[in-house]
Amino acid sequence: MDDVMQQQETELALLSNHAHALPKSRTGIRGLDEITLGGLPQGRPTLVCGGPGSGKTLLGLTFLVNGALHFGEPGVLMTFEENAEEVTSDVASLGFDLPDLIAAHKLAVDYVRVERSEIEETGEYDLEGLFVRLDYAIRLVGAKRVVLDTIESLFAGLKDDGVLRAELRRLFRWLKDRGVTTVITGERGEGLLTKQGLEEYVSDAVILLDHRVHDQVSTRRLRVVKYRGSYHGTNEYPFLIDEAGISVLPVSSMALAHDAPLDRISAGIPHLDGMLGGKGFYRGSTVLVSGAAGTGKTSLAAHFLDASCRRGERCLCFLFEESPQQLLRNMRSIGVDLEPWVTAGLLQFHADRPSRYGLETHLSTMHQVVADFKPAVTVLDPVTNLMTVGTFADVQAMLTRMIDHLKTENITAVLTSLTPGQTEVERTETSISSLMDTWIVLANDDLGGHHRRGLYVLKSRGMAHSNELREFVLTDHGLDIAANGGSSRTPPGNGRATPEGRDRHAAL
Amino acid sequence: MQLSENTGAAPSPEPKAYRLRLYVAGKTPKSILAFTNLKQICEEHLQGRYEIEIIDLLENPQLAQGDQILALPTLVRRLPEPIKKIIGDLSNKERVLVGLDLQERR
Numbered sequence: 001m002d003d004v005m006q007q008q009e010t011e012l013a014l015l016s017n018h019a020h021a022l023p024k025s026r027t028g029i030r031g032l033d034e035i036t037l038g039g040l041p042q043g044r045p046t047l048v049c050g051g052p053g054s055g056k057t058l059l060g061l062t063f064l065v066n067g068a069l070h071f072g073e074p075g076v077l078m079t080f081e082e083n084a085e086e087v088t089s090d091v092a093s094l095g096f097d098l099p100d101l102i103a104a105h106k107l108a109v110d111y112v113r114v115e116r117s118e119i120e121e122t123g124e125y126d127l128e129g130l131f132v133r134l135d136y137a138i139r140l141v142g143a144k145r146v147v148l149d150t151i152e153s154l155f156a157g158l159k160d161d162g163v164l165r166a167e168l169r170r171l172f173r174w175l176k177d178r179g180v181t182t183v184i185t186g187e188r189g190e191g192l193l194t195k196q197g198l199e200e201y202v203s204d205a206v207i208l209l210d211h212r213v214h215d216q217v218s219t220r221r222l223r224v225v226k227y228r229g230s231y232h233g234t235n236e237y238p239f240l241i242d243e244a245g246i247s248v249l250p251v252s253s254m255a256l257a258h259d260a261p262l263d264r265i266s267a268g269i270p271h272l273d274g275m276l277g278g279k280g281f282y283r284g285s286t287v288l289v290s291g292a293a294g295t296g297k298t299s300l301a302a303h304f305l306d307a308s309c310r311r312g313e314r315c316l317c318f319l320f321e322e323s324p325q326q327l328l329r330n331m332r333s334i335g336v337d338l339e340p341w342v343t344a345g346l347l348q349f350h351a352d353r354p355s356r357y358g359l360e361t362h363l364s365t366m367h368q369v370v371a372d373f374k375p376a377v378t379v380l381d382p383v384t385n386l387m388t389v390g391t392f393a394d395v396q397a398m399l400t401r402m403i404d405h406l407k408t409e410n411i412t413a414v415l416t417s418l419t420p421g422q423t424e425v426e427r428t429e430t431s432i433s434s435l436m437d438t439w440i441v442l443a444n445d446d447l448g449g450h451h452r453r454g455l456y457v458l459k460s461r462g463m464a465h466s467n468e469l470r471e472f473v474l475t476d477h478g479l480d481i482a483a484n485g486g487s488s489r490t491p492p493g494n495g496r497a498t499p500e501g502r503d504r505h506a507a508l
Numbered sequence: 509m510q511l512s513e514n515t516g517a518a519p520s521p522e523p524k525a526y527r528l529r530l531y532v533a534g535k536t537p538k539s540i541l542a543f544t545n546l547k548q549i550c551e552e553h554l555q556g557r558y559e560i561e562i563i564d565l566l567e568n569p570q571l572a573q574g575d576q577i578l579a580l581p582t583l584v585r586r587l588p589e590p591i592k593k594i595i596g597d598l599s600n601k602e603r604v605l606v607g608l609d610l611q612e613r614r
Contacts (some may be wrong), residue, residue, distance in 0.1 A: 113576050120607030123542070128533045129565065129577040136569035158579070452607035 022230045025073070025145065025181040028066030033246030035224060039206060045172050045182040047202040050209030055220065055241055056080075056185040058091070059209070060147035060167035062245050063183055065096050065186050065461065067145045071456035073181075075145035076108045080153035094245045100396060108137040114157025121159055127167040127473040131174065146175060146182045147158050152196045165201075193225070204228050206305040210236070213338045219358055219394060221480060222248050238397045249353035260284075260462070265377075265412060269300070270506035271481035272285030272440075275457050278375070284410040286403050289432065291419040291442030296453060296472070297416040298322075299479050300440070301379045302331040302338060304414055309341035309376040316367060316375035317349050320385035328380075335477040348373050359390045359398045366402060375411055383432070390406030396432055437461045442467075449459040456482065526550075526608075527587040531577045532557035533565045538597045542581040545598035553610050583607075 011327070024038035033039050040046045054495040064075035079087055087109065088098045101107035110133055137143065151168065158164055175182045184202055186194030193199045199206055206226040211257050212219050222239045224232040239248040264279035267287075281287055289297045305315050319327060327349070328339055341347035350369050352362065370378065380402075388394050399415075408414045419433075433439055438460040445452045456469040472481040530546060532539030543562065551556045565572050565580070575584050576592075585592040585608055588594035594607035 110573055112578060114578060119579075120592070120594040120603055121596055122594055122603035122607065123545075123599035125579040125581065125596040126538070127578060128580040129531065129572050131568045131581065132533055132565040132580075133572045133577075136572070143533055154578075433563055 003089060012169070022258070024230075026066070027059075027063045028070055029062055029246050029248065031237065031239070032222070032246075035222075035237060035248060036205075036227065037231060038185070038418060040181055041227070041230070043176065044204040045175055045184055045202045046205040046207060047184050047186055047199055048209065049186040049188055049193070049199070051188045051211060053187070054209040054211040055211060055239070055246060056088075057149050058094075058241060059207075059246055060149050060183045060185055061087070061091055061096065062094075064145055064147050065098075065101065066089075068101050072104045072105055073144035074108075074141040075147065076143040076180075077147050077149065078110050078134060078137070078151075079149050080112050081150055083113075084109045089090045094243065100343055105141050107194070108141045108143065110134070110137050114154060116157050116159070119157070125160075126163065127154075127171070130167075131171065134171075134175075138178065141391070141416070144180060146180045147185070148182065149185045150187060151184060152186055152194060152198065155196050168198070169201050205230075211237075219390060220360055238360065238394055240360040240364060240401075242360075243368065246330050248310045249375045261410060265302075265311070266307050268303030268305070268455055269479055269481060271470070271472075272455075274298075275468070275470065275481075276460055277463035277465055279463075281412055283412055284407055285412060285437035285461075286298065286407065286435060287412070287438040288378050288417055288436040288441065289414060289440045289442065290419050292419045292444055295442035295444050296455075296479060297418070297442055298327065298381055299331065299334055299474055300338070300442070300455075301414050301416055302334075302336045303479055305338060305377065305379060306336050306341070307348060308412075309338070309344075309346045313376035314372050315341070315347045315372060315377045316370060316381070317347065317379040317381065318369075319349055319351040319352050319381055321382060323351055330494075334474050334479065340505075348375075354389050359394050361387065362386065362414070363391070363402060367405060369498065370405070370409070378406060378411050378413045380413065380415045382418045384418040399432050401437055403453040431493070433459075438465075524557055524559040525588060526554050526585065528558060528585055529561045529563060529575070531563050531565060531572070531580060531582045531584065532580070539581050541597040541599065542583070545601070545604070546583060549601060549604055549608075550600070553605065577604050585609075598606045602610070 023042040025042040026033050026038065026039040039395060047055050047061055061077065064077055067073035067075050077087065082090070084098075091098065098109065102109060112130065112133070134146070138146065154164055155161065172184070173184075174321070184198065186196070189195035189197070193208065202224075205228065206225070208223045210221045210223070210227050212221070220239050220241065221236040223236045224234065227432065228323045237248045239246060261283045263283050264281065265283050266273050266280040267276065289300050291297050305317060308315050322330075324342075328342070331338055338347055342349070350366075352365070354362070383395075383399060390398070403413065415432075415436075432499060436459075439458040441456055441458050442456045445454065453472050453474070454469050455472050456467070457465045470481050472479055474480075526549070529545070530543060532542065546560065561569055562605040563584065563594050565577070571577075581595070581597060583594040583598060583604075585594075587588075592607055592609065594604055596605050602611065
């Protein structure tokens with residue numbers, strides 16, 4: 001899946017090099033403005049289509065509210081399905097205060113209701129009434145943005161398709177002439193982007209929203225199908241709807257603008273600190289600990305948690321496999337007692353079965369928990385369990401976003417990764433390794449009836465680190481790494497598998 | 509053509525049984541035709557029992573929302589209740605009568 005990531009990175013790099021020829025209207029939706037290189041085509045209509053519940057209305061409303069609040073562009077919402085009260089309550093949970101915006105003349109809402117059974121059609125007509133209303137609302141607030149949600153409802157309300165189509169064509173041209181940036185939502189149709197083929201009339205930009213449910217796990221995606229006169233990302237991007245509204249996850253939002261703190265914190269195991277240039281991890285960095293089952297990944301993470309709590313730092317531990325009780329018991333058996341830290345409120349566990357909900361929900365939950373607890377240190381154990389709820393690309397995008405967030409908050413993160421079988425490094429790890437600052441690999445060996453454990457630092461950015469493979473033991477007083485490099489000359493398994501692996505990864 | 513027929517405040521001795529409101533946007537051929545057709549139908553079927561109010565949305569655009577006006581011309585029967593809506597230039601007389609409940613739907 002590194003391919004996907006590289007492809008996305010290349011694409012976005014390409015995009016950002018391209019001159020912003022076309023004037024754009026920013027949506028303020030994180031990620032979307034990046035994919036579209038600045039937003040929707042200014043003064044032109046954009047079609048946003050998707051199935052029921054795909055987030056069309058929310059995208060439109062976010063565009064309007066952000067315009068009114070942040071970009072000095074008042075807006076008009078013409079809604080055909082929900083009345084103003086329903087829309088207002090729908091988005092209140094996102095912190096959108098529509099009545100306030102309406103009172104401040106930054107937003108006008110007009111609910112257009114058409115009931116076929118109440119209307120008798122006789123003779124020729126046009127939809128000038130719709131134009132009059134829209135014009136009135138636009139003038140009322142000096143609108144620069146318009147959202148029509150979902151204008152296709154008119155097809156159910158009026159019998160004369162011919163008139164309707166001609167009038168919609170006229171409407172979209174009229175909106176263009178008015179120079180307002182318009183979002184037109186449309187319901188996904190069979191074999192068509194929209195039920196009524198609105199894409200035929202809106203040729204400037206088309207955004208497709210998709211909401212798939214696989215194995216009762218939902219994933220949302222967004223794709224820019226068309227953007228006339230502008231480069232745009234063509235991939236499907238996962239997107240998220242949470243308390244903070246919509247956000248799209250382009251891999252590149254890995255903004256590379258994080259602070260790179262210079263202070264170091266102990267990994268909790270003196271000899272490991274020694275291997276890491278003598279000082280441990282960089283604060284705010286991201287550490288991957290990978291290895292097969294029973295190699296001591298969680299133990300290593302527990303040492304780190306223990307050491308961090310000793311420093312008085314708040315620690316948050318996400319568990320995707322064990323319960324907190326199991327982990328506490330197991331760690332106590334190797335002499336790491338985390339219970340007092342839990343009691344003291346310094347350490348908090350958050351256990352969730354990965355399959356409980358989709359990746360975007362996991363991500364938003366984690367965001368929320370992090371925001372609430374404000375940890376200095378976070379452990380995710382094991383991230384590989386998330387692979388059961390999504391594809392590599394999805395999980396990678398999700399982790400990218402999560403790590404991005406943690407880095408922004410200067411939170412040091414340790415992610416454990418379960419390597420199936422004895423192959424040291426699986427695609428799971430390579431797919432996320434580029435996001436990692438430090439990568440510690442744990443290995444097992446049972447040859448000769450003697451169970452041995454080994455550990456080495458595969459990479460650690462920005463520090464001189466040991467390249468040796470060190471043998472370690474799990475004792476009742478913790479994880480004990482052999483003091484010097486002596487054992488490195490005879491790695492577990494007589495160097496059968498490991499050195500090859502190391503050579504293989506030298507290029508990483 | 510006169511776009512005011514019994515509009516507004518003219519006090520009538522007894523309230524008219526049929527209160528009709530015709531929404532138009534300017535004097536377009538369609539709106540003139542609609543008014544002519546309406547006048548004729550009313551004279552034929554509702555003589556002395558109706559009043560017609562013409563609303564030009566170009567002058568009063570804010571009135572379009574209240575009656576949920578979309579198509580133009582639109583005839584709204586405000587009384588007797590329930591409110592009825594007939595859209596178009598009213599050239600199909602039979603359907604207008606059906607819409608006004610003056611004739612059974614066939």
